[in-house]
Amino acid sequence: MTTLDQPATPPTTRPRQPELRTALPGPKTAAIMGRDAQHLSTSYMRPYPFVPDHGEGVWLTDADGNTMLDFFAGIAVSTTGHAHPHVVRAVQEQVGKFAHVCLTDYPQEITTSLAERLLRHIERPRSDGGHEKWRVFFGNSGAEAVEAAVKLARNHTGRSHIISTMGSFHGRTYGAITLTGSKTKYKRGFGPLLPAVSHVPYPNPFRPLPGSTPETCGQAVLGQIEALFVGVVPADEVAAIIVEPMQGEGGYIVPPADFLPGLRALCDRHGIMLIFDEVQAGMGRTGKMFSFQNAAAEWGDVQPDMVTVAKGIASGLPISALLARESVMTWPVGSHGSTFGGNPVSAAAAHATLDLLEGVVTHPGCGASLMENAADVGTYLLTELRAMQAEFPFLGDVRGQGLFIGLEFVKPDGSPDGALRDAASLAMFGRGLLNLDCGEAVIRVSPPLILTHEEAHTGLEIMRAALRSL
Ligand SMILES: Cc1ncc(COP(=O)(O)O)c(C=O)c1O
Incomplete structure (x- = not known):
């Protein structure tokens, strides 16, 4: 250190x-x-x-x-x-070497090592002594990471429907605004939006759904998702559920303890991908690298299938990442990319930010x-x-x-x-x-x-x- x-x-x-x-x-x-x-x-x-x-x-x-x-x-x-002098130095050093080559076509050590570093915060040991493998796709913004998650979920499952939550914010590109449930001003006059998207309430212990309490409002939302499967869309046509483990734009809301484990169990029952959007709450802000890891002891060790991060990752330089289980990141070569995604200068800033987040530098x-x-x-x-x-x-x-x-x-x-x-x-x-x-x-x-x-x-x-x- x-x-x-x-x-x-x-x-x-x-x-x-x-x-x-x-x-x-x-x-x-x-x-x-x-x-x-x-x-x-x-x-x-x-x-x-x-x-x-x-x-x-x-x-x-x-x-x-x-x-x-x-x-x-x-x-x-x-x-x-x-x-921050540590970030400024890292950015200056990298921009003096090269500022762009295009990660979609050529590997770069700085992004390879950044991926390895991010994955250390999500990959867990398996009972056979190995560890569960994940992979990283780099973009420029939160919306781009969310779009990638939706494309991957559809491509991997062969299903089309996505379930999101009211009050959520996932970005302003077409897929992302469709998923967003916080304000209609993002949508008015912009339609038609992405087809095959449904919204359910987000469990807010301060304003629980009618008939539920702060403690039971998470279960009430899970019940509404199961009701969707009966009346609106068959579960076997749902590719993914995307949720902010702690909701940002919607009002900085922490859901009840049993919500995320319940969501994981529901997704497992129906073969649905679980996407945690950590764009706002992730990268150490809540005291853990990802907000869903916060109360692992209390919530049980919930592991999603994909995680999106952006915002706090590089102290202001633009970069985002979609982390996905290796068994899920099955899209073929050339099917997705980004000209600027994983930019080396932003990657240098991300390394410097992680140095401070992890305590490699104090x-x-x-x-x-x-x-x-x-x-x-x-x-x-x-x-x-x-x-x-x-x-x-x-x-x-x-x-x-x-x-x-x-x-x-x-x-x-x-x-x-x-x-x-x-x-x-x-x-x-x-x-x-x-x-x-x-x-x-x-x-x-x-x-x-x-x-x-x-x-x-x-x-x-x-x-x-x-x-x-x-
Ligand atoms: C949870 C969440 N997801 C996605 C986004 C979109 O990120 P960006 O504005 O970088 O596209 C935001 C932005 O506020 C966000 O809070």
Whole structure:
């Protein structure tokens, strides 16, 4: 294990509080936002006026020199924070060697070793002393990994139907938006979408299906899938069930403990592929490499047939991966590929990110590994945020695992309060805390995994002040 050289600026001189030098937005930010509104796609969202100029660790400085604490990490992407010296070095070294050759046609050591490294986190020992073999397909984005999973499931099983969940998000390409169940705005006016896709509810212990409880809502969903097989689609025409083991865009929801094992058993009964979409919750964010591995002891050792990862894998450089059991990855030579997929510069960033996640390289103040830090600081944040519920009754639910935490805002009658959530998000931003909404009325807390207790405390104080101002 090596300890990372101290960054150029020693941690003691780093800002511990946001530094707001101008009113928000400052003049440069406002000018760039104006040009952005004129020339970029009308589909882009702009939840509040922020234009990054540079970053260091968990701090991002805008175009006017306002430095803010990053509590969303570019949607759970910036695993090692901004401009981590270990990642920067790896990227610079690789780009100086070669930036592209095309993995679809030529093997490259950096992607071969990255695949081997990812597989070590999923392949399990078999009872005969060997280990179960998996393989990797590399793409550029989460959607591309999801598309690959759907194509592989159909190709492997010879079946067409896919079951997904309400509230899910799987991406914006045609297959992926069809699977997505979070918001109809992704679909309106874009049809026809992929045929042969059904949605079932996602088990949310805070809002269990009618007739179920927080404990039994997972079983209720499994019952709805079995009902689909009776009335909607025969089980032997279903290629795959795709599910986020912890739901991201839908509201940072952790399902009840028996849901994933139940899903595994159901898929086994019917010869259906089980795909875990770990694009948002995976890569160490929940304290384990993949979120489904979190409570293996409690849930039983659930193993899917495929896993998709992207976002947090390379600290901001674009790369995604579909991991699949070798017995499943049976598509023929040339049937699937990607020009940029598995790009070597992104692969170098992924290796550097894994160095920190696994603890091959340590980050000052973050314990033995970033995965351990995510679990540790995440527990602290979750505990403190739950304690805040007593002061702020509109915080209906505080849930999560590691640094994957959701705060749900509710009206006095318990229904979701999206307007209050939006006000809270702006109030936090105005005090220098970058945050992002999800679900109907949820703020997600998904900071870089290098967040220290001290920085978490700063974030909590800003949140408290913002919530008091509502
Ligand atoms: C669970 C999940 N799957 C897939 C995607 C799509 O990823 P991308 O935007 O990289 O295509 C996302 C993006 O938020 C996601 O959260």
